[in-house]
Every structure is written in structure tokens, then in C-alpha cells.
Amino acid sequence: MDIFNDAMLWLTDPENWAGAGSIPVRTLEHLTFTALAVLVAAIIAVPLGYYIGHTGRGRVLAVGTAGAARALPTFGLMLYLVLIFGVSERATAATVALVLLAIPPLLAGAYAGVDQINRATIDAAKAQGMTDWQILTRVEIPLSLPLLIGGVRGATLQVVATVTLIAYVGLGGLGYDIIQGIPLRRLDQMVGAALLIIALALVIDGLLAVLTRLATPHGVSTGRGVDVRAREKRVDRSGRLSPATRVTQ
Amino acid sequence: MSWVWDNTDAIVRLTIEHVWLSTIPIVLGGLLSVPVGWLANRFRTLRGVILAVVGILYTIPSLALFVLIPPLLGLPFLSPLNVIIALVVYAVAIMSRNAADAFASIDPSALRAATAVGYGPWQRFFQVELPLAGPVLVAGLRVVAVSTVSLVTVGVLVGVQSLGYFFTDGFQRRIEAEILTGIVMTVFVAALFDAALVLAGRLGMPWARLAMARAGQEVS
Amino acid sequence: MTLRRNTLLIGGLVATAGLLAGCSTEGSTIVVGSQAYYSNEIVAEVYAQALEADGHTVERNFQIGQREAYLPALEAGEVQLFPEYTGNLLQYYSPDATATQADEVYSQLQGALPENLQALAMSPATDQDSYNVTAEFAEANGLVEIGDLAGVTPLVLGGAPELEERPYGPDGLLETYGVEADFSATGEVTLEALLSGEVQVANIYTGNPAIAAENLVTLADPEGLFLSSNLVPIASEDVADSIAPVINPISEAMSPGDLVAMNLQSTADGMSSADIAAEWLAENGF
Numbered sequence: 001m002d003i004f005n006d007a008m009l010w011l012t013d014p015e016n017w018a019g020a021g022s023i024p025v026r027t028l029e030h031l032t033f034t035a036l037a038v039l040v041a042a043i044i045a046v047p048l049g050y051y052i053g054h055t056g057r058g059r060v061l062a063v064g065t066a067g068a069a070r071a072l073p074t075f076g077l078m079l080y081l082v083l084i085f086g087v088s089e090r091a092t093a094a095t096v097a098l099v100l101l102a103i104p105p106l107l108a109g110a111y112a113g114v115d116q117i118n119r120a121t122i123d124a125a126k127a128q129g130m131t132d133w134q135i136l137t138r139v140e141i142p143l144s145l146p147l148l149i150g151g152v153r154g155a156t157l158q159v160v161a162t163v164t165l166i167a168y169v170g171l172g173g174l175g176y177d178i179i180q181g182i183p184l185r186r187l188d189q190m191v192g193a194a195l196l197i198i199a200l201a202l203v204i205d206g207l208l209a210v211l212t213r214l215a216t217p218h219g220v221s222t223g224r225g226v227d228v229r230a231r232e233k234r235v236d237r238s239g240r241l242s243p244a245t246r247v248t249q
Numbered sequence: 250m251s252w253v254w255d256n257t258d259a260i261v262r263l264t265i266e267h268v269w270l271s272t273i274p275i276v277l278g279g280l281l282s283v284p285v286g287w288l289a290n291r292f293r294t295l296r297g298v299i300l301a302v303v304g305i306l307y308t309i310p311s312l313a314l315f316v317l318i319p320p321l322l323g324l325p326f327l328s329p330l331n332v333i334i335a336l337v338v339y340a341v342a343i344m345s346r347n348a349a350d351a352f353a354s355i356d357p358s359a360l361r362a363a364t365a366v367g368y369g370p371w372q373r374f375f376q377v378e379l380p381l382a383g384p385v386l387v388a389g390l391r392v393v394a395v396s397t398v399s400l401v402t403v404g405v406l407v408g409v410q411s412l413g414y415f416f417t418d419g420f421q422r423r424i425e426a427e428i429l430t431g432i433v434m435t436v437f438v439a440a441l442f443d444a445a446l447v448l449a450g451r452l453g454m455p456w457a458r459l460a461m462a463r464a465g466q467e468v469s
Numbered sequence: 470m471t472l473r474r475n476t477l478l479i480g481g482l483v484a485t486a487g488l489l490a491g492c493s494t495e496g497s498t499i500v501v502g503s504q505a506y507y508s509n510e511i512v513a514e515v516y517a518q519a520l521e522a523d524g525h526t527v528e529r530n531f532q533i534g535q536r537e538a539y540l541p542a543l544e545a546g547e548v549q550l551f552p553e554y555t556g557n558l559l560q561y562y563s564p565d566a567t568a569t570q571a572d573e574v575y576s577q578l579q580g581a582l583p584e585n586l587q588a589l590a591m592s593p594a595t596d597q598d599s600y601n602v603t604a605e606f607a608e609a610n611g612l613v614e615i616g617d618l619a620g621v622t623p624l625v626l627g628g629a630p631e632l633e634e635r636p637y638g639p640d641g642l643l644e645t646y647g648v649e650a651d652f653s654a655t656g657e658v659t660l661e662a663l664l665s666g667e668v669q670v671a672n673i674y675t676g677n678p679a680i681a682a683e684n685l686v687t688l689a690d691p692e693g694l695f696l697s698s699n700l701v702p703i704a705s706e707d708v709a710d711s712i713a714p715v716i717n718p719i720s721e722a723m724s725p726g727d728l729v730a731m732n733l734q735s736t737a738d739g740m741s742s743a744d745i746a747a748e749w750l751a752e753n754g755f
Binding site: 003068069070071072073075076077080081082084100136157160161162164165168175178179181182187190191193194197200201202205 | 267302305307308309310311312313316320323392393395396398399402403406407412413415416417419420423425428429431433435436439440443
Binding site for chain 3: 251252255256360405406408410414417418420421422423424426428
């Protein structure tokens with residue numbers, strides 16, 4: 001198709017690979033915002049999720065808040081925060097909006113990861129004399145890793161897609177070329193940038209998929225093959241199904 | 250907050266616009282993903298392909314998709330149809346996996362029993378499989394609804410008016426109350442859809458109240 | 470007898486013609502569009518309300534986006550009336566246009582427009598791109614016109630992302646004035662970026678009330694980097710004649726001060742474009 005040809009030409013044009021607004025610079029900006037937002041969100045959401053899963057307290061509140069937070073339109077939230085924080089702090093404002101976007105899937109991943117562990121396993125650990133802390137670190141965390149990383153995956157994908165919009169407030173990122181391309185009607189630029197973001201997302205997703213496999217404890221994978229992506233039915237005592245369908249912006 | 254009182258007619262008009270722009274993708278996306286998910290579940294080889302394709306569609310940033318569809322499908326640039334089509338694509342992308350899981354979660358013995366009793370394939374699908382998958386499907390639809398309502402706002406960047414108008418116009422004019430109104434009303438519309446889906450689920454599947462509550466909690 | 474019958478016949482024909490003429494304007498729907506720019510929307514709303522007062526049905530299609538997004542619709546007749554700016558529109562259709570003075574720009578625009586579009590009466594009100602600096606910066610560097618920026622470092626130009634590619638952007642600065650500037654796509658936060666020193670010179674529309682409010686200095690443009698750009702209603706050929714009598718007086722009555730004042734009402738007072746338009750129409754006797 002013509003458009004894709006033009007997009008490839010734009011992507012391979014050496015002019016677009018050098019200088020201040022070049023593809024590598026935009027990609028780096030894009031990745032920086034993504035990484036920062038996911039990291040900060042993880043610091044908040046993961047311990048919280050583990051606490052809720054481990055103690056069983058605050059479950060309804062967490063699930064409800066996470067659901068409500070999903071409904072927040074990140075684009076609007078970002079613009080609002082930029083006005084509130086002030087334009088010179090717009091990078092912080094955008095990051096806060098992205099963090100709020102990333103928290104629900106991370107929270108769900110952490111909480112569900114702990115929650116789906118067979119109670120019998122925890123009982124067995126207690127019976128062996130493990131302390132609460134030991135149970136958390138040697139049983140719950142390893143067994144919850146696949147779902148936790150699934151949550152990281154979901155959060156990262158959402159954030160990578162949404163970082164496209166920060167160019168609207170002059171923060172760069174790969175979305176810049178799309179937002180600049182719209183008034184200029186430069187389809188090659190818009191499609192090229194879009195393809196780049198998709199490629200970036202796929203690479204990150206692939207890396208996290210590998211990480212999920214690596215993080216799955218040996219005993220789990222030889223036992224019932226917990227393939228988080230496939231979400232096969234797990235016959236656990238509570239009869240619950242796998243959680244967290246992902247949402248993107 | 251005086252801004253709100255002065256602009257109630259615009260708020261109402263854009264909220265209604267937003268609701269109608271969201272309804273079509275949710276309904277259409279839901280309807281389309283049921284057969285897709287069923288196929289993915291029924292034929293293991295197809296499952297991999299379908300989920301891969303769906304996964305890729307899912308990673309496309311909304312703005313990029315809104316901008317790609319007019320040239321790809323030859324639609325006029327101004328048409329809200331572009332946003333609607335893009336949102337249907339996202340709805341299907343999110344919902345297909347959920348539908349596949351929903352059908353996978355059905356106890357195979359229930360299906361075998363139905364066949365044994367004499368149900369034909371269509372009957373079995375509509376009277377056994379679909380109802381049994383129902384709770385999980387409804388839970389998935391709720392997620393799709395929230396996502397769609399939120400994404401409609403981004404359409405303002407390509408000239409499709411919705412509550413997103415309050416974001417860009419409010420930002421241009423530096424009126425915080427306007428942006429906040431847009432956010433609040435968007436969440437309100439999302440909550441409306443969520444409540445409507447929960448109600449529809451309860452009315453359509455009265456036997457599954459407990460299953461739906463559980464599925465709903467899990468999926469969020 | 471014959472005279473009376475003839476009179477009745479002619480009277481009947483005239484009445485029918487009058488009725489039909491009335492019907493054709495009464496029943497027609499005009500689609501009025503606007504850019505994704507609050508100031509443009511106010512002017513579009515003024516046009517819309519004036520047309521409605523004249524008996525037309527008006528459909529509003531506002532906030533469509535940039536020129537590249539709405540001109541195809543205008544050319545295709547999906548939108549029939551649009552407030553535009555003479556200089557920018559001329560540059561869009563004729564990138565090599567040489568006119569810089571307002572009247573010259575207007576007549577060249579009329580020639581450059583596609584066949585099915587017509588420019589109605591130009592307004593004295595302008596809302597064009599201009600390069601602005603803070604009062605302090607102007608004083609510190611002795612800046613009066615754009616050319617004075619040559620040699621000032623560091624020099625970063627702020628504006629919408631597409632400015633980078635516009636003929637009056639950084640390339641035009643270099644070519645016309647020999648001023649070398651880096652570009653920062655500040656977009657919607659351009660004003661604050663200028664005020665905070667993030668950029669030293671910014672492209673701000675002359676209709677922006679902030680220029681006066683923040684004591685900004687608009688640099689003079691003797692070489693005509695920016696074409697004079699006045700507000701002008703662009704109409705579809707098929708409706709141009711019927712709406713010109715309504716729209717032309719309005720266009721001619723809108724002064725530059727009026728436009729800035731209306732913009733101020735929108736930003737500082739948060740008034741809706743409908744209210745602002747109604748007020749202006751009432752105050753100006755329409």
C-alpha cells in the first residue's frame with residue numbers, strides 16, 4: 001500500500017535519525033516516561049497488592065478503587081494536572097497521570113498473584129514452621145510472579161500507548177510526530193511514528209513474556225503449566241477464574 | 250464552578266454525543282468477539298493466530314488508529330465513523346481473549362450432557378454454552394465499556410466531538426473547571442454503562458448472580 | 470374585467486414568487502464550521518447566530534481541526550461557511566504568493582481559491598501569527614523588529630509543532646532575516662514557555678489577549694515574513710450569494726479590538742462562545 005511505502009521511506013530517511021527531534025531522541029523520551037511511570041506505579045501498587053492478597057483485607061476497596069481509576073480518562077487528567085501543577089511542571093503532571101493509569105493493572109496483578117495460590121500450599125508452609133515473612137518471601141512471592149509480571153506487562157502496554165499523547169503538552173515522545181503530522185497531513189510521518197510505537201510495544205511485550213516464563217517457578221511449570229497468557233482453567237479450591245483482562249489507552 | 254452553570258447545555262449535549270459514540274463499539278465489539286472467541290477456543294491452532302493478531306491490534310495507540318483508518322478505508326477525514334470503527338477494533342481486541350477464556354471455562358461435561366440429551370450444535374451454543382459463559386462475558390464487556398468511554402475522548406484530536414472537547418478547549422482557554430467537568434462526566438458515563446451492563450447481566454441470567462459477582466470482581 | 474383578472478393573475482404570480490423565494494432561504498440549512506481554536510469558534514458562532522436571526526437553519530460543525538482537516542470538507546460542500554484568515558489561507562493555496570499588504574493578500578486569495586469557494590467581505594480584525602518576546606527580553610537586547618534577533622543567543626523559538634515546517638517558521642526566520650533559532654514544539658503551552666524563559670521568542674496569535682495582559686512585545690515584520698492575515702468568511706459557491714447580505718456587514722463591523730475583547734471574555738471570564746457572540750451581535754446592532 002502506498003501509505004506504508006511512504007511510511008517506510010520516512011522511517012528510513014537519514015534526516016529523521018539525526019538532530020534534536022530525531023527518531024532515537026523521541027524513542028528515548030518515550031521509553032523514559034514509560035519506565036518512570038511504571039516504576040513509580042509499581043512501588044505504590046505492588047506492596048499494596050501483596051498486602052491485600054496476603055492478609056485478605058481491603059480487597060473490595062482495592063478492587064473497587066482500581067475499577068474506578070480505570071474509568072479516568074488519562075488524556076483529560078493529564079491536561080488538568082498540567083494546569084494545576086503549572087506549565088513548567090508539566091513533565092511531573094504527565095507522569096502523575098501515567099502513574100495513575102498504571103496502578104490498576106499492577107495492583108490487580110500483585111493481588112491476584114497472591115490470591116490464586118492454593119491455600120493448601122500456604123497451610124503446608126505454615127505446618128513446616130515458616131514465619132509470616134518467610135511464607136511471603138519464599139512461597140507467595142515466587143508463586144505469584146507470573147501473574148505479577150502479567151500485570152507489569154498490561155501496565156506497560158497501556159502506558160506505552162498513552163505516552164503518545166504527552167506531545168500535546170510539548171513533552172516529546174514518539175507521539176510528537178503523529179500530533180505534528182495531523183495538521184500537516186503528513187501521512188508518512190503519522191503512519192511511520194505509529195508503526196514505531198507498535199514495534200516498541202511489541203518488543204517490550206515480548207521481553208516481558210520471556211520474563212514471565214523465566215520467573216515461573218520450576219515446580220509450577222512442570223506441575224500444571226501456568227501459562228498466564230493462555231489463562232487455562234485452573235481447578236483451584238475457590239473455583240475462581242483467572243483475573244485481569246487488560247485495558248489500553 | 251460558575252463555568253458549569255453557564256454551560257449546562259453544552260455539557261448535556263456532549264454527554265449525549267459521548268454516550269452514542271460509545272454505545273456502538275461496545276455493542277458491536279461485544280457481538281463480534283463472541284464468535285471470534287468461540288472459534289479461538291474451539292480450534293486450538295486458530296487460537297494462537299487469533300490471539301496474536303488481536304494482541305497486535307491492541308498495542309496500536311488510539312490516536313494512531315484514528316489517523317490510519319481514513320486513508321486505509323477511504324473514509325472522509327471528518328467522519329465520527331473513523332473513531333467508531335477504531336473503537337470497535339479495540340473492543341474486539343480486548344474482548345476476544347475474554348470470550349475465549351469464557352468459553353474455555355465451561356465444564357466440558359455440561360456440553361457432552363447437552364449433546365447426549367439431543368441438542369443440536371446451534372441449540373447447544375445458544376442454550377448451553379453462551380449462558381454458561383455469560384458471567385465472564387459480561388465482566389469482560391464491563392472492562393471494554395470503561396475503556397471505550399475513555400478512548401472516545403481522544404477522538405477530539407481528530408475533530409470528533411465528545412466530552413473530550415472540554416479537555417482541549419478547557420486547556421486552550423486555561424479553564425480548569427472545564428477540564429474537570431469533562432473528566433467527571435466521562436467517569437459518570439463509564440459508570441452508567443457499567444451499571445447498565447450489570448443490570449442487563451442480572452436480568453438476562455438470573456441464575457448466575459453469584460458467578461457474575463465473582464467474575465466481575467476478578468476481572469476488575 | 471380583463472384588467473382585474475390580469476391584475477389578480479400578476480398579483481398571484483408575484484405572491485407565489487415571493488413565497489417561493491421566501492421558502493428557498495427559509496428552508497435551507499447552512500453548515501457552519503470552525504477550527505479547533507476557541508477564537509475561531511466565537512466568530513463562527515457569530516455567523517451562525519446572524520444567519521439564524523435571518524431565518525436560516527444552521528448546523529454547527531465546530532472544532533474540526535486544522536486547515537488540512539477541514540478544507541476538504543469545505544471544498545466538497547459538507548461545510549458551507551467558515552471563518553478563515555486571509556494570509557494563512559493564501560499561503561496554503563499558493564505557497565509562493567508575494568502579497569503582504571492586507572488588500573493585496575485579499576485579492577490574491579480570491580484568485581487562489583478553488584472555483585466553488587468564495588471569499589466574502591474581509592474584516593479589519595486580524596488574528597495572525599506573530600513573533601513575540603517579553604518586555605524584559607526586548608529591552609535587554611534592544612529588540613524592535615524581528616531582524617534584531619540576529620546574533621542573540623541562546624535563541625529558542627516556541628510554537629505549535631507544525632510551525633517547524635511552516636514557511637514562516639525557523640526556516641523562514643533564517644531566510645528572510647538571517648536569524649538562527651532552535652525550535653521547541655511548545656504547542657498549547659507556548660505562552661507559559663515564553664513567560665518562564667523556556668523559549669525566548671514565541672509565535673502567538675495577534676488576537677490573543679495575553680499579549681496585552683502580559684506586556685509582550687510583538688516584533689515588527691518589515692520584510693513581510695508573515696502575510697497580513699485578516700478574518701474573512703469563506704463560503705461555498707451555492708450559498709455565497711444568499712448569505713453575503715447577512716455576513717458581509719458583520720465581517721466589516723468586527724474590529725481588531727472587538728476580536729481581542731471577545732477572546733478575553735472567553736479566556737478570562739470563561740464565557741461560552743454562544744453568549745459572547747450574542748452579546749457582540751446585540752451591542753453592534755445586528
